[in-house]
Each structure stands twice: as C-alpha cells, then as structure tokens.
Amino acid sequence: MTEFVSPTRVDPPLRRPTDPTGLPGFLVRPARMAEGGTAEAPQAEAPKATAAPVQAVPEQANRAPATTAKVTPVQAAPQQVARPQAASQPTAEAPAQKVVPTDPPAAAPEAPGDATAKGAGAADPVTARATPDPEETVARGPEDPTLPGPIIEADRGPLRRKTPGLDGGDTGGRGSGDDGGGGGGGNGGAAPPRFHKRVGPEDYGRALRLGIRAVRRNMVMVLVLTCATNLLILAIPIYLFQISDRVLTSRSVDTLIMLTIVIVGAVILQAVFDAIRRFMLMRTAVEVAARLGAPILSAASAAALHGSGREYQTLGDLQQLRGFLVSGTLLSFLDVPFAPLFILAIFLVHPHLGMIVVGTSLALLVVTLINQRCTARSFAEANAAQSRANLHLESMARNSQIINALAMIPEAVRIWGRDTATSLTAQVKAQDRNIAASAISRAVRLLTQIAMLGWGAYLAIQGEITGGMVIAASIIAGRALSPIEGAIDGWSAYAMSRSSYGRITALLRNSRLQFERLNLPRPEGRLDVERLLYVPGGTKQVVLNGISFSLSPGDTLAIIGNSGAGKTTLGKMLVGSILPTSGNVRLDLMDLRNWDPRQLGENIGYLPQDVQLFPGSIKDNIGRMREDATDAQIYHAAALADVHEMIANLPQGYETVVAADGSPLSGGQKQRIALARAFFGDPRFVVLDEPNSNLDSAGDKALARAIQHAKKNKITVIVVTQKPSLLTAVDKIMLLGDGTIQMFGERMEVLKRLAGDKAPGGTPRMPGQGGAPRMPGPNGGAGK
Numbered sequence: 001m002t003e004f005v006s007p008t009r010v011d012p013p014l015r016r017p018t019d020p021t022g023l024p025g026f027l028v029r030p031a032r033m034a035e036g037g038t039a040e041a042p043q044a045e046a047p048k049a050t051a052a053p054v055q056a057v058p059e060q061a062n063r064a065p066a067t068t069a070k071v072t073p074v075q076a077a078p079q080q081v082a083r084p085q086a087a088s089q090p091t092a093e094a095p096a097q098k099v100v101p102t103d104p105p106a107a108a109p110e111a112p113g114d115a116t117a118k119g120a121g122a123a124d125p126v127t128a129r130a131t132p133d134p135e136e137t138v139a140r141g142p143e144d145p146t147l148p149g150p151i152i153e154a155d156r157g158p159l160r161r162k163t164p165g166l167d168g169g170d171t172g173g174r175g176s177g178d179d180g181g182g183g184g185g186g187n188g189g190a191a192p193p194r195f196h197k198r199v200g201p202e203d204y205g206r207a208l209r210l211g212i213r214a215v216r217r218n219m220v221m222v223l224v225l226t227c228a229t230n231l232l233i234l235a236i237p238i239y240l241f242q243i244s245d246r247v248l249t250s251r252s253v254d255t256l257i258m259l260t261i262v263i264v265g266a267v268i269l270q271a272v273f274d275a276i277r278r279f280m281l282m283r284t285a286v287e288v289a290a291r292l293g294a295p296i297l298s299a300a301s302a303a304a305l306h307g308s309g310r311e312y313q314t315l316g317d318l319q320q321l322r323g324f325l326v327s328g329t330l331l332s333f334l335d336v337p338f339a340p341l342f343i344l345a346i347f348l349v350h351p352h353l354g355m356i357v358v359g360t361s362l363a364l365l366v367v368t369l370i371n372q373r374c375t376a377r378s379f380a381e382a383n384a385a386q387s388r389a390n391l392h393l394e395s396m397a398r399n400s401q402i403i404n405a406l407a408m409i410p411e412a413v414r415i416w417g418r419d420t421a422t423s424l425t426a427q428v429k430a431q432d433r434n435i436a437a438s439a440i441s442r443a444v445r446l447l448t449q450i451a452m453l454g455w456g457a458y459l460a461i462q463g464e465i466t467g468g469m470v471i472a473a474s475i476i477a478g479r480a481l482s483p484i485e486g487a488i489d490g491w492s493a494y495a496m497s498r499s500s501y502g503r504i505t506a507l508l509r510n511s512r513l514q515f516e517r518l519n520l521p522r523p524e525g526r527l528d529v530e531r532l533l534y535v536p537g538g539t540k541q542v543v544l545n546g547i548s549f550s551l552s553p554g555d556t557l558a559i560i561g562n563s564g565a566g567k568t569t570l571g572k573m574l575v576g577s578i579l580p581t582s583g584n585v586r587l588d589l590m591d592l593r594n595w596d597p598r599q600l601g602e603n604i605g606y607l608p609q610d611v612q613l614f615p616g617s618i619k620d621n622i623g624r625m626r627e628d629a630t631d632a633q634i635y636h637a638a639a640l641a642d643v644h645e646m647i648a649n650l651p652q653g654y655e656t657v658v659a660a661d662g663s664p665l666s667g668g669q670k671q672r673i674a675l676a677r678a679f680f681g682d683p684r685f686v687v688l689d690e691p692n693s694n695l696d697s698a699g700d701k702a703l704a705r706a707i708q709h710a711k712k713n714k715i716t717v718i719v720v721t722q723k724p725s726l727l728t729a730v731d732k733i734m735l736l737g738d739g740t741i742q743m744f745g746e747r748m749e750v751l752k753r754l755a756g757d758k759a760p761g762g763t764p765r766m767p768g769q770g771g772a773p774r775m776p777g778p779n780g781g782a783g784k
C-alpha cells in the first residue's frame with residue numbers, strides 16, 4: 001500500500017474493541033450476536049460515563065431550540081436508550097424481516113451494478129446490517145435497563161453500543177424518521193463503527209519547542225566537545241615550541257619521546273572528539289527533521305485552508321536547515337567563540353603579536369558585518385524567486401498534459417526561467433559580494449601571518465622571544481582566524497538557513513492550536529448553514545453572501561446556478577475545506593471548526609469538481625489511503641459507485657496503480673472511483689460537486705443509485721450540478737445566483753417556479769443553458 005504522509009495524529013483502526021478479528025461488522029455479526037449479551041454488559045454499566053457528553057452540549061442545543069430535540073447528541077441519548085427496546089420489539093415479532101448476513105464472496109459476484117437495486121437483498125452488506133437482529137435483542141433482553149447511548153470512556157472517546165438501533169445500520173429506527181435517528185448510528189451497515197482514540201492536542205508551537213530543545217540539548221554536548229577539540233588544537237604549536245626551544249637546545253631524546261607520546265595522544269583525542277561532534281550534529285539534523293517534519297506538513301495542510309498552499313514549501317526549508325546543521329559552516333560558527341582563547345595564548349607569547357591578531361580579528365569582523373549587510377537582501381530576493389519557481393514547477397508537473405497538448409512548453413519554461421533567473425541573478429549578486437568578502441578575509445589572514453612572522457623575527461632579534469615562540473604564535477594565529485574566515489565563507493548558507501528557520505517558526509507558531517476536541521457521537525447528518533459570507537483573502541470580491549439554509553438527515557439537495565454563482569465555493573465550505581469569512585456551517589448543531597477534524601472527515605464524503613486521485617492503487621484511493629480500511633469497506637464503496645465491474649476488468653483489479661495524472665483511468669472512471677471514495681465508510685453527509693460531468697449513462701445510473709442509497713440510509717447529500725437529469729433524484733433544490741440564494745425549496749416547488757423559463761419539451765431550463773432563469777423577487781424564498 002502506498003505510504004501516505006500521516007499527520008501527527010494517528011487514529012486507531014476502525015475496529016470494535018470487542019472484535020479481536022478486526023473483520024468488518026457484517027462478517028462477524030453472527031458470532032457477536034451470540035456473545036452480545038455478555039460482552040457488552042460492562043459497557044452498559046457505565047451510566048456515569050454516559051452522563052458526561054449529555055451534559056456537555058446544552059449550550060449547543062440552545063442555539064437551535066426548534067429542532068434540538070431531534071438531533072442534539074445530548075438529547076438524543078435518552079431517546080437512544082429508549083429506542084432499541086422499541087425497535088427490537090417489532091423486529092423480534094417479525095423475524096421474517098431479519099436479513100441473514102452473508103459473506104462478501106457470496107455477495108461479490110452479484111453486487112456490482114445492482115447492489116443497491118436489490119434493496120434489502122440478503123447479499124447486500126448495506127442492508128445486511130441495516131435490520132435489527134432479534135437474536136441480539138434476545139441476548140440482550142428487551143428489558144435491559146442499561147441500554148445504551150453513546151458512551152464516552154475516559155480515553156477512548158465515544159464507544160457506540162452494538163445495539164441494533166444504534167450501531168451498524170438502524171433502518172428500522174431511522175425508517176421511522178421521527179425518533180431523531182437514534183444518534184445517527186445507522187450507516188448502511190458495512191462499515192464498522194468508529195472509535196476515536198483521544199490523542200493529545202496538535203500544538204505546533206510545542207512541537208517547535210521540543211525540536212529546539214532537542215537541538216539545544218545536543219548542542220550543549222557538541223559545545224563541550226568543541227571546547228575540548230579547540231584546546232587540543234593548541235597541542236601542535238606547543239609541541240613545535242617545545243621542540244625548537246627545549247629539545248633542540250637540550251638535545252634530550254627522552255624529552256622528545258615523552259613530548260611526542262603526549263602530542264600523539266592529544267592529536268588522536270582531538271580527532272575522536274571532532275568526529276563525535278560531527279556524528280552528533282548529523283544526528284541532531286536527523287532529529288530535527290524527524291521531529292518537525294510531521295508538524296510542519298500538518299501545519300502547512302491546515303494553513304492551506306486560508307492560504308495558497310505555499311506553506312507546503314516550508315518542508316524545503318526544513319531540508320535547508322538540516323543541511324546547515326551538518327555543514328562545515330556550523331562548525332566554523334561553533335569554533336569562532338574560541339578565537340579569543342587563541343588570541344590570549346598569543347598575547348602570552350608577546351603582546352605585540354597579540355595586538356596584530358586582535359587588529360586582524362576586528363578587521364575580519366568588519367568584513368563579516370559588511371558582507372552580511374550587502375548580501376542579506378539579495379539572498380532574500382533569491383529565496384523568494386526560487387520559491388516562486390518551485391511553485392511554478394509543481395504546477396507544470398500537475399498540468400503536463402495540458403502544457404503538451406496546447407504547446408505551452410515555451411511559455412511554461414519562460415515563466416519558470418524568469419523566476420529562476422531572478423533567483424540566480426540575486427544569488428550571483430550576493431555570492432559576488434560573498435566571494436569578495438572571502439578573498440579580503442583570506443588576504444587579511446595571510447598578511448597577518450606574514451606580519452606575525454616578520455615582527456616576531458624582529459622581536460626574536462631583539463631577544464624578547466625565541467624562534468620557537470614565533471612559529472608557535474604564527475600557527476595559533478592561523479587557528480584563531482580560520483573559523484572566522486570559515487564563518488564569512490559560509491555566510492550565505494547561514495543567511496538562507498536563518499530565513500528557513502524564520503519561516504518554519506512562523507508557520508508553527510502562527511498555526512492555530514489544534515486543541516483536543518470532544519469526540520462526539522456519530523453525526524446524523526443535520527446541516528445548518530448560517531449567514532455565510534465569503535470574501536477570499538486579498539480580494540474584495542464577495543463570493544457568497546448571506547447564505548442560510550438547513551437540511552435534515554437524509555435530505556438530498558441540488559445546488560444549481562450559473563457559472564461563477566458560487567456553487568463550488570459553497571460546496572467546499574460545507575465540507576470545511578475552506579473557511580467562511582463569517583457565518584457558520586454546523587453539522588448536527590456543532591460548527592465544523594469545532595469538530596475533531598479526523599472524526600469530521602470520517603463522517604463526510606466529498607467529490608470535488610476537479611477530481612484528483614492520489615498516486616497509489618485503486619484500493620488505496622477508494623479507502624482514502626487509510627491503512628485500516630478493510631477490504632469489505634472498499635468493496636462496499638466500489639459496489640455503491642458501481643465501479644467494481646470496471647475495476648474487475650483492469651489487469652491488476654483493485655491493485656491497479658493510478659499515476660499522479662490519473663492514468664490508466666478515463667475521466668469518467670476517475671470520477672466514479674472518486675465517488676466510491678466519497679462514500680467510503682458510509683459518511684453521514686456527502687457533497688458531490690458536478691458528480692456526473694464525465695459520466696456515461698451507466699455512470700449516471702450508478703450515481704442515481706448512490707443517491708438512492710444515501711436517501712434510504714438517511715445520509716444527507718448535496719449535489720452541485722448543471723444537468724437537469726440529476727434533479728429527479730433530489731428532494732430539494734437551491735438556485736444560487738451571484739453568491740446568494742435565489743430560490744430554495746422542495747423540488748417540485750422550485751421546478752414550478754423555474755417553469756416560467758421552460759425549455760422545449762417541457763424540461764425546466766437549467767441556469768446556464770441559455771437564458772436566465774426567472775428570478776423571484778427580492779425575498780425569493782431563500783432561507784430555511
């Protein structure tokens with residue numbers, strides 16, 4: 001299975017805690033029924049735990065008093081407690097309605113194409129779990145006083161009870177419709193219930209702090225080793241000094257041997273320490289990349305809600321930072337603080353020589369500062385232009401086919417070349433100055449050594465120091481100045497890494513704290529949209545204005561309207577992929593922003609207008625790249641989108657690998673696989689944006705069946721469409737115009753109002769099909 005970059009949060013597999021097999025619900029159902037009575041008893045005896053979520057939501061309930069009783073999780077709980085008894089009773093009395101669960105192999109050959117059409121057919125895993133099981137009812141006992149609502153356990157989130165009315169499809173319960181849906185447990189059956197493990201909050205600032213702390217911790221050790229290395233560097237000049245001034249004058253072989261042994265030990269130790277600090281820096285770089293990679297990617301994805309996706313480039317910044325941590329430049333920077341120590345040693349040899357080195361160091365410092373000032377802006381320009389070029393490159397890779405087909409290669413290359421050239425020009429400008437600064441610093445260093453030797457010789461002639469001292473001081477001066485020179489050489493790398501670090505910290509610090517959210521019971525699919533306003537960032541264009549409407553669980557709504565009316569934008573907002581400038585989108589009363597994002601995603605299906613599949617197998621794509629997606633769930637979703645037969649005809653079937661451009665699938669096939677992905681896991685609320693734009697008649701039928709299935713299972717569906725054919729499948733229609741609701745109501749009612757603009761043949765003319773639809777008055781029926 002293709003590895004999918006995972007965010008920092010890792011959710012547990014979608015398995016029942018009591019299900020050691022991990023098989024999907026409908027496969028293990030019979031065994032479960034047998035053990036149901038005992039296995040669930042401990043959970044049923046946790047009334048206190050149930051009380052927690054019940055008390056948690058009244059505030060939400062107050063916001064929409066008219067309908068709270070039906071859908072508020074809080075208030076649904078008592079109903080859930082009562083409902084299974086009521087639901088189980090008729091089922092027990094009417095065993096003929098029981099659907100015997102079947103294995104997928106039995107279902108598989110029959111399911112394609114007619115899985116839904118069979119309705120309550122035994123082979124359909126959807127319906128197999130949709131009917132309450134009398135056996136389970138008997139095992140539990142209809143008089144069971146502890147019958148369930150969702151239970152929130154201390155650290156495992158809401159655990160859905162395995163009662164017929166609550167879990168795994170409660171067609172009976174939901175069929176009545178008026179009981180509030182029983183907490184939204186019904187899902188058509190095949191998907192196992194969700195269990196949400198509570199995980200710590202996604203605090204990017206904390207991840208950054210931990211990353212910095214890891215660097216600091218290692219750096220302390222690296223600094224200790226650097227200190228030791230630099231001290232040991234003094235061994236060679238001292239050795240030279242001792243040889244020339246002591247051994248040669250005393251002609252003592254013993255002293256020579258002793259000194260040589262000591263110096264060899266010091267040099268070996270210095271090499272070992274130096275190697276260890278390099279090892280540590282390398283591991284520090286890896287640790288930083290490992291600690292910050294996932295938070296950066298996660299924060300960049302979150303930031304893409306408001307931005308252009310440019311934040312993804314921050315991962316490149318992390319690479320830059322990692323490279324700097326293992327570079328020689330950093331070692332030079334680390335060695336620079338020890339330069340005063342060497343200068344002190346030279347002072348001890350003779351103050352004049354010390355003064356020469358101090359003067360040189362100051363000169364080098366000035367060169368460094370001038371270099372920094374002269375190159376900073378150019379390096380920043382180079383970075384910015386390189387980012388633009390990279391963005392363009394990514395878009396070229398995505399649109400390679402269009403570029404080829406329309407012979408746009410010269411233009412694409414020109415745009416990339418322009419940004420790259422800007423970047424390179426700025427880099428050359430900065431590097432020119434950098435090279436000049438390096439040359440000056442190197443010349444200064446060499447001149448310093450000449451000055452030291454010359455003046456040292458003079459001092460030796462005057463008898464103030466010995467010849468050995470002159471040579472030793474010259475070597476020490478070289479050691480003192482070389483890290484300064486190295487720092488100047490590597491200034492560009494340092495400047496770029498500093499900018500990278502700035503972008504990383506800005507992203508992680510500015511990202512909204514992803515604090516821990518209560519895992520709610522599975523939503524029923526009630527949607528409340530309140531006064532949505534959307535003005536894209538950096539523009540003054542009002543794309544959506546005052547959009548308010550509500551849908552009950554199981555409602556199907558078609559959004560129609562001319563091109564540019566705001567349909568796609570509204571669809572994106574309804575699934576939380578973009579955030580409104582003001583207003584709220586609530587699923588089961590809770591604002592989308594306040595849902596646990598992972599839980600929300602699992603309960604939402606979305607088919608975007610511009611279908612993109614991930615590079616990976618068809619199986620992975622349908623299963624939303626989840627590692628815990630079961631084969632049964634994937635098959636169920638594929639059967640629902642009627643794509644199983646098409647997949648079966650591919651040489652590798654479900655294991656067929658889809659490339660980044662979607663090949664080898666056709667546009668329609670991609671759309672149907674994306675439809676299967678949208679319905680994967682039986683979400684409670686689905687938005688389909690132009691779902692049939694590429695579909696043939698078979699695809700259209702599959703789509704109608706999927707919508708039918710959604711209706712039957714009380715899944716709320718919104719379809720953005722330009723095609724009249726889909727309107728027959730929906731209950732309600734919304735006409736959007738210039739970002740506002742022009743009409744909203746029951747299908748027939750809206751169609752009648754549109755009928756004033758009839759197309760030949762009596763079909764109401766769709767907006768955008770020539771001629772504007774007749775618009776109602778200012779109070780055009782929009783709203784709840």
Ligand SMILES: Nc1ncnc2c1ncn2[C@@H]1O[C@H](COP(=O)(O)OP(=O)(O)OP(=O)(O)O)[C@@H](O)[C@H]1O
Pocket residue numbers: 536537539541543561562563564565566567568569570609
């Ligand atoms: N991020 C954005 N920045 C600027 N304008 C935007 C942005 N998003 C949407 N718009 C504008 O909002 C308007 C509505 O766009 P949207 O894609 O929602 O229309 P639509 O009704 O789905 O059209 P179509 O049927 O052609 O897909 C367009 O004029 C579009 O340019």
